[in-house]
Amino acid sequence: MAMKRRDFVRAGAALASAPAWAERPAGSGAHLWDGYDFGPGPPSDDRLDQGPFTIDQDEGWYTIEATTPASGPVRNHGLGLVGYTWEENGPALAVRRGEQALEQAVESLAALGFVDVLYIRCDWRDVQSRPGRLDLHPVWGLTLDAARRHGLRVGFRVQMSSPEIQPARLSIPDFLEAKVPLVPIGATARRGGARFVEPRYDHPEFQRAFRELNQLLAARFDGDPRLEFVDLMMYGFWGEGHTSNLPSPFPDPALAERTFLDMTRLQMETWRKTPLAVNTQPDISRVGNDAVLDLAVRGGCWLRSDSVILDEPIQIEELAHRPPWLAAVMEDGTFRHYDTAARGYGVDAGGVSVIDKTMLHALDMGANYWSLWTEAGNLARYRDSRPDAFRALQSRIGWRVRPAWVWQRKRGGAAELVVAFANDGVAGVPGILRVAVETPAGQRLAGGSLDAGHPRPGRLRQASFILPWAREGGAVRMRAELEVKGVRRPARWACAQPLNEDGSLTLTLKSHDDPSWRKGI
Numbered sequence: 001m002a003m004k005r006r007d008f009v010r011a012g013a014a015l016a017s018a019p020a021w022a023e024r025p026a027g028s029g030a031h032l033w034d035g036y037d038f039g040p041g042p043p044s045d046d047r048l049d050q051g052p053f054t055i056d057q058d059e060g061w062y063t064i065e066a067t068t069p070a071s072g073p074v075r076n077h078g079l080g081l082v083g084y085t086w087e088e089n090g091p092a093l094a095v096r097r098g099e100q101a102l103e104q105a106v107e108s109l110a111a112l113g114f115v116d117v118l119y120i121r122c123d124w125r126d127v128q129s130r131p132g133r134l135d136l137h138p139v140w141g142l143t144l145d146a147a148r149r150h151g152l153r154v155g156f157r158v159q160m161s162s163p164e165i166q167p168a169r170l171s172i173p174d175f176l177e178a179k180v181p182l183v184p185i186g187a188t189a190r191r192g193g194a195r196f197v198e199p200r201y202d203h204p205e206f207q208r209a210f211r212e213l214n215q216l217l218a219a220r221f222d223g224d225p226r227l228e229f230v231d232l233m234m235y236g237f238w239g240e241g242h243t244s245n246l247p248s249p250f251p252d253p254a255l256a257e258r259t260f261l262d263m264t265r266l267q268m269e270t271w272r273k274t275p276l277a278v279n280t281q282p283d284i285s286r287v288g289n290d291a292v293l294d295l296a297v298r299g300g301c302w303l304r305s306d307s308v309i310l311d312e313p314i315q316i317e318e319l320a321h322r323p324p325w326l327a328a329v330m331e332d333g334t335f336r337h338y339d340t341a342a343r344g345y346g347v348d349a350g351g352v353s354v355i356d357k358t359m360l361h362a363l364d365m366g367a368n369y370w371s372l373w374t375e376a377g378n379l380a381r382y383r384d385s386r387p388d389a390f391r392a393l394q395s396r397i398g399w400r401v402r403p404a405w406v407w408q409r410k411r412g413g414a415a416e417l418v419v420a421f422a423n424d425g426v427a428g429v430p431g432i433l434r435v436a437v438e439t440p441a442g443q444r445l446a447g448g449s450l451d452a453g454h455p456r457p458g459r460l461r462q463a464s465f466i467l468p469w470a471r472e473g474g475a476v477r478m479r480a481e482l483e484v485k486g487v488r489r490p491a492r493w494a495c496a497q498p499l500n501e502d503g504s505l506t507l508t509l510k511s512h513d514d515p516s517w518r519k520g521i
Contacts, residue, residue: 030290030314033321038297041325041452042485044432048448048463053418059410060517065507067402067495069424072394073114074494077228077482078327078430079368079398080116082155083109083376085143087121088164088238092374093337103142108376110146114383114394115372117228118143120156121238123171124213127158130175131209134216147226154224155329157231158217159239160210166196172206179205183249198249201235202259210263214270223273223487229302229329232267232278234292235260240306241281241289248285257288264292268299273487275430277304277329280315297323300485302368302430304329308358320365324428324453327398331371332358338378340385355382356389366427366457368398400425400494401433401455403478408510410517415509417446417465419478421455424494428453431484433491437465438477440506445476449483473511479504 085106094100126137162171182197236243250256278296283289335355347353383390404422436447446465455461480491492503
């Protein structure tokens with residue numbers, strides 16, 4: 001971002017049935033994330049047998065399929081390239097200059113063949129102007145319609161504070177501004193000496209409005225199949241959890257931490273079907289970010305950071321070593337316009353541009369998403385002139401799972417398939433991978449789920465499926481789904497071999513009396 005990186009009433013009755021993450025006190029303070037115990041991943045009630053698969057009987061076996069990695073993009077929930085229809089400064093530059101209609105800018109972005117997700121980052125006042133109802137800015141309808149027509153998904157963030165519109169306006173709507181105390185927190189020369197204020201987030205009127213906003217948004221969007229993720233609403237500038245080098249409006253850090261822990265719990269309890277993404281911003285403003293992050297990770301929230309190269313070491317540690325079942329959403333705003341004529345743009349001695357360097361470092365930390373921002377024309381030109389980093393992203397980002405080995409075994413009068421699932425992506429499966437073996441007509445023969453996060457990036461995970469011998473010598477389909485927060489979405493295998501229209505892979509089983517079974521070897 002342009003600047004330096006950017007007592008609530010508890011829900012008593014709800015806590016009686018609260019999940020484990022809500023009852024466990026959040027940790028605080030820095031620690032290594034590599035090997036740290038954040039608790040178990042999301043459970044499954046139909047876990048597949050995941051081995052080991054030894055030769056405890058030798059009735060016959062054969063490798064009936066061996067797939068290879070797909071090259072290029074594979075569109076699945078839980079990964080992709082993210083185009084911004086609205087960012088903290090507004091829409092595309094041409095729209096701000098009055099040279100293009102907002103509808104045209106949204107359509108140009110959605111029509112790019114390499115965009116997977118459309119994203120809105122706006123202020124609270126852009127979604128609500130009066131109590132009791134939503135008043136969504138037109139960009140919301142345009143974005144949702146474009147996503148529907150182009151087969152894209154949607155994400156968003158609602159900011160409670162932004163330096164981009166102060167001091168003329170605040171991010172919170174006018175009706176709320178009139179009810180809550182506003183605390184001057186100082187000025188910064190980097191913003192022309194503008195003086196900033198922050199609301200008292202702990203004030204009862206603020207908390208009432210915040211609860212209502214989340215309830216209204218969740219009633220409208222939670223469970224929408226197009227919705228990919230929602231950014232956790234956090235303290236301060238751009239909702240990133242800080243106010244740069246300016247103080248917070250709280251009289252003491254303990255009150256700030258309690259307030260934002262409660263606000264985090266409320267969001268996690270309200271958004272029951274949609275992943276929330278928590279920012280890994282260090283706690284430079286002393287508002288409880290460490291405790292919020294710990295609570296959010298234990299509760300299954302995804303992670304995000306709004307810069308890459310200029311992230312602090314602790315953020316890279318957290319993002320790179322997060323639990324494997326959590327996705328990471330990455331962006332970098334320094335060269336957000338993908339303009340090679342911008343000041344500071346350059347290419348290093350290795351031939352790598354400053355833009356490519358941020359994109360490739362997102363892969364280093366195992367990103368699931370990379371942000372493309374608002375400028376459709378610049379994006380298309382940049383990708384055409386420097387395609388290598390885009391190709392790397394589209395071939396490696398996120399999770400890319402395929403059935404690498406498929407063995408068929410004779411097992412006690414039945415047919416068993418043992419499958420080694422490979423993950424050629426840089427991230428674990430962001431949830432639970434469910435696999436079913438079906439007839440070509442869709443009749444389920446066997447299925448269940450892998451452990452959360454598996455297979456991990458660059459690794460294998462084996463699982464067994466027991467089939468009736470009535471299927472011997474016939475064709476079956478192996479189909480995948482990704483389950484996140486109890487919601488299941490179809491998934492395509494990331495293999496070079498031809499798939500069916502629904503993303504499943506057809507396998508041909510050996511008959512019981514086939515002479516090529518291997519045995520005694």
